[in-house]
Amino acid sequence: MPAPQPPAAQNVAGQQMEIKLAAQQGDIQQLLMENQRLAATHVALRQELAAAQGEIQRLKNAVGEKDQVIRGLMDTKAKLEADLRGADTLRKELQVARQELQGTRGEIQALTSRRQAEEAARMAQHQQAQQQQQLLAQQQQQMQQQQAKIQQQAAQIGQMNQDLNRMHADVQQVPKLRQEMDALTQELALARQAVEYEKKANMDLVEQRGAMEKNLIASARDVERLKAQIANLPPMMSQQPPNLPAGTPLQAGAYSGMPYQGVSGGFMDYGSQANQFASYGSPMSPPNPNASAGTGGAGGGGMGMAGGMSTPYGVRPPLPPNPYASSPMSPGSGGGGPGQMRSQQQRSGY
Known part of the structure; x- marks a missing residue:
């Protein structure tokens, strides 16, 4: 597009x-x-x-x-x-x-x-x-x-x-030129309205990106702090239990002497890898503290197919629909669909 x-x-x-x-x-x-x-x-x-x-x-x-x-x-x-x-x-x-009329010579x-x-x-x-x-x-x-x-x-x-x-x-031809000028003026007004809507949508995406970056930074700090706590444990607590096979993840409440609570308990079990994954909204991959804000990984939450955005604190409601979606100047055909969200991500740098 x-x-x-x-x-x-x-x-x-x-x-x-x-x-x-x-x-x-x-x-x-x-x-x-x-x-x-x-x-x-x-x-x-x-x-x-x-x-x-x-x-x-x-x-x-x-x-x-x-x-x-x-x-x-x-x-x-x-x-x-x-x-x-x-x-x-x-x-x-x-x-x-002449002889007879001598007197008339003067007259002649x-x-x-x-x-x-x-x-x-x-x-x-x-x-x-x-x-x-x-x-x-x-x-x-x-x-x-x-x-x-x-x-x-x-x-x-x-x-x-x-x-x-x-x-x-x-x-x-002047009326025809005036009609064309009016049509161009209307198109220009629609284009300006679409640009204003795009600016507003981009500002919302920038704010969401800032919030996601803050959440990622906070999560990365928590992970580093937990890693430091695990590294500071006594050697006997960090050893692998003899009855468990190699590669089995340790639980903080089972072998380290720390109290263990389930998901429904009073605190989060940071020793459980599955619970860590569930807290960040992805059951397949652990959080990456080094991931940038533009990757959209599991640590920062993914973009929903219906226009919403999953975060560590829940799913953000989708953006309001674009009132100028039918205009040839507006991208996509819907207010919060995947096509428009992807184009907005590309324009905002996501």
């Missing part, structure tokens, strides 16, 4: 997730500001487009008026040409009747000067018409350039609309 991640790593992961969420919120705010700026630019471009269309309409009206003026000038020109043709006829008549000269003035005016009007045509061509080029700019701005507006739609799609 893999060990859970340390709280520091989980806190770092939570902080990284909060930093990412803060960065995403900043990006969303920046996108909203950019969206507002693009909307304002869009409105300004529409206003400029309306103004350009009004300018185009005004130019069209001016061109129509100038066309009417040109048509009037052409009509005047045609009339003048007709008058000139009539003047030629009159000239022939005047040449025939006046008409001639008038005709020259009209021709000069006509030439000036013709030059003015050419200049107006050039101006009209320039205005048409400007209109074409403005139309190209308008088309380019329309393409930019289309691109901005696409970007705006994409931004709306990104903004619609």
